[in-house]
Amino acid sequence: MDEIKTVLTRGMGRRSLLQGLGVSAIGISITGLVGCSKESSGGKIASTGEEPTLNFYNWDTYIGETTLDDFKGASGIAVNMSLFASNDELFAKLRGGNQGYDVIVPSNDFVERMVSADMLMPLDHAQIPNFKNVAPEFQDVPFDPKRAYSMPYTWLLLGIGYRKSKVNPVPDSWKVLFDSDQYKGRIAVLSKAGDMFRLYGKYLGKSVNSLTPADIKTIEAMMIKQKPNIKAYHEDNGQDLLAKGEVDLVLEYNGDIAQAMVEDDDLDFFFPKEGSQLNADNLCIPKGAPHPKNAHALINYLLDAGAGMKITETILYPTPNAAAKALMPETYKSNPVIFPAADVLAKCEYAKFNPELQPLYEEAFTRVRAA
Numbered sequence: 530m531d532e533i534k535t536v537l538t539r540g541m542g543r544r545s546l547l548q549g550l551g552v553s554a555i556g557i558s559i560t561g562l563v564g565c566s567k568e569s570s571g572g573k574i575a576s577t578g579e580e581p582t583l584n585f586y587n588w589d590t591y592i593g594e595t596t597l598d599d600f601k602g603a604s605g606i607a608v609n610m611s612l613f614a615s616n617d618e619l620f621a622k623l624r625g626g627n628q629g630y631d632v633i634v635p636s637n638d639f640v641e642r643m644v645s646a647d648m649l650m651p652l653d654h655a656q657i658p659n660f661k662n663v664a665p666e667f668q669d670v671p672f673d674p675k676r677a678y679s680m681p682y683t684w685l686l687l688g689i690g691y692r693k694s695k696v697n698p699v700p701d702s703w704k705v706l707f708d709s710d711q712y713k714g715r716i717a718v719l720s721k722a723g724d725m726f727r728l729y730g731k732y733l734g735k736s737v738n739s740l741t742p743a744d745i746k747t748i749e750a751m752m753i754k755q756k757p758n759i760k761a762y763h764e765d766n767g768q769d770l771l772a773k774g775e776v777d778l779v780l781e782y783n784g785d786i787a788q789a790m791v792e793d794d795d796l797d798f799f800f801p802k803e804g805s806q807l808n809a810d811n812l813c814i815p816k817g818a819p820h821p822k823n824a825h826a827l828i829n830y831l832l833d834a835g836a837g838m839k840i841t842e843t844i845l846y847p848t849p850n851a852a853a854k855a856l857m858p859e860t861y862k863s864n865p866v867i868f869p870a871a872d873v874l875a876k877c878e879y880a881k882f883n884p885e886l887q888p889l890y891e892e893a894f895t896r897v898r899a900a
Contacts, residue, residue, distance in 0.1 A: 575606050575823060576605070577606075577823050577826055580820070581605045581606045581607060581823075582606065582607050582608075582820065583606050583607070583608050583609070583631045583632065583820050583824060583827055584611070584629050584819070584820075585608050585610045585611070585630070585632045586610075586613060586619065586622070586630045586632070586633045587610055587613075587632075587634050588612065588613065588614075588810070589614065590843075590844070591683075592610070592843070593836070593843045594839070594843055596831070596839055596840055599836065599839070600827060600830050604826055604830070608827065614764060615764070615765070616639040619633060619634075619639065620635075620639060620642065620643065623815055624646070627815045627816060627817030629819055631818040631820045631824040631827075632812060632813070632814060632818075633812075633814075633815055634682060634811065634813070635679075637670070637808060637809045637810075637879050638723075638882040640672050641672045642882040642884075643678075643813070643815075644678050645882070645884075647816065648815060649813050649815060649816060650678070650814040650816050650821060651677055651678060652677065652813075652814065652825070653825060656822070656825035659829045659833050660676070660680065660829075660832060662832050662837070662850050663832065663849055664849055664850070664851040667684070667809075670809070670879070671879055672809075678813055679811035679812065679813045680813075680831075681811060681812075681850075682811055682849075683844070683846040683847060683849070684807065684809045684847050685782045685783060685810070685846055686782070686805050686847075686869060686873075686877060687724065687780060687782060687808070688780075688781070688783055688798055688805055689703075689705065689706060689778055689779065689798065689799055689800075689801065690768060690779045690781050690785075690789065690796060691771070691777060691778045691779070691799075692771065692774075692777045692795055692796060693796070693797050695777040696777055696778060699799065700778075701799065702732070702801050703731065703801045703803055706718055706755075706778060707728075707732050707751065707752075708732070712758070713758040714758065715760060715776050715777040716759055716760060716776055716777070717760050717762070717770050717771075717775075717776045717780065718759060718762055718763070718780045719762065719763065719765070719767075719780050719781075720764055721765075722890040722893070722894035723880065723890045726740060726745060726893070727740065727880055728780070728805065729748040729751060729752070731804050731805060731806070732803050734803065737880050738878065738880065738881045740886060742886075746893075749894075752894075752897040753897055760775065760776050761776065762898065763779070765781075767779035767780060767781035767785065768781055768785040768788065771796060782808075783798060783867060783869070784844060784845050784867065786866065787845045787846075787864065787866045788844075788845050791845075798866045800873045800877075803876070804873075804876030804878070805877045806878065807874070807877040807879050809879070832850060833853075834852035834855070837850035837852065837853025838856040838857060840853070841853055841854070842857070847867050847868055
């Protein structure tokens with residue numbers, strides 16, 4: 530792991546960077562979201578024919594350390610990056626109308642949801658020639674056929690991170706988090722209703738997309754029973770809880786735990802035998818984007834092999850960019866936490882947006898949290 534460790538020895542994980550600078554990571558702007566006019570950009574025009582600015586709405590520390598500066602150097606376009614903490618926050622921000630964003634990064638089920646709500650602009654593939662760098666399996670996906678509205682950024686899997694010196698024997702099932710008091714007060718799970726109900730469904734032998742209202746009631750009762758054993762419902766910062774020793778097991782994304790493992794040899798990760806939920810984060814252009822040509826230019830740049838490699842070096846998530854992956858060290862390409870085996874992937878599924886069940890998930894999870 531030496532090649533990867535060199536990248537991360539700064540001690541800043543994916544979500545700890547802004548916290549380390551003393552800045553809140555939720556809904557803030559690094560350079561300020563500004564709808565720059567031609568006057569504010571000095572009357573300059575980028576090669577795209579638009580003013581040389583772009584507003585990017587992204588997850589916290591989910592970009593290469595020099596990527597946006599490199600893009601400005603290559604294109605002359607300055608990127609103003611604002612941050613969101615959840616897909617729900619992203620959706621709510623744009624539901625009432627685009628507030629000036631050009632590129633956003635929704636997850637797969639929210640791509641479906643935003644397309645249904647007529648919130649995304651169709652992409653012009655002619656302006657994204659680097660799409661050729663994307664691995665074939667990510668070029669046509671169930672949540673966005675033919676990639677009409679999205680380009681792949683990362684893919685990820687939920688599983689269980691744990692501290693090796695505290696957890697013995699090593700579990701192999703969701704049971705340790707969902708249906709056991711073995712590590713009472715030493716476990717953390719997600720605070721996202723849909724993910725939690727779908728993963729409980731996996732534990733019960735169901736597809737993440739086949740739950741019924743009756744299943745939701747069953748799972749709600751299980752969650753309430755398990756609640757006394759749970760230390761925290763985290764906002765996708767489970768790797769920090771694990772690293773700080775606040776918990777010994779945590780439900781988290783593989784990329785986040787892979788980062789933490791580089792900095793702490795006592796941490797590890799496994800994919801439960803029942804299977805898991807496969808997620809993908811995607812680059813999209815919201816309707817009403819003030820700089821759509823610049824947006825296409827940024828998306829194309831992020832799919833470049835070299836740019837993709839720099840992003841991957843920083844965030845350590847599985848990349849769908851085959852050209853970028855080829856440039857990464859073998860320690861990354863052969864890491865089973867980042868790239869699980871085929872038999873693991875065979876048990877994993879993309880979650881589909883379900884407008885009927887989502888309110889039921891939210892209402893039931895609210896009752897669980899209040900119990």
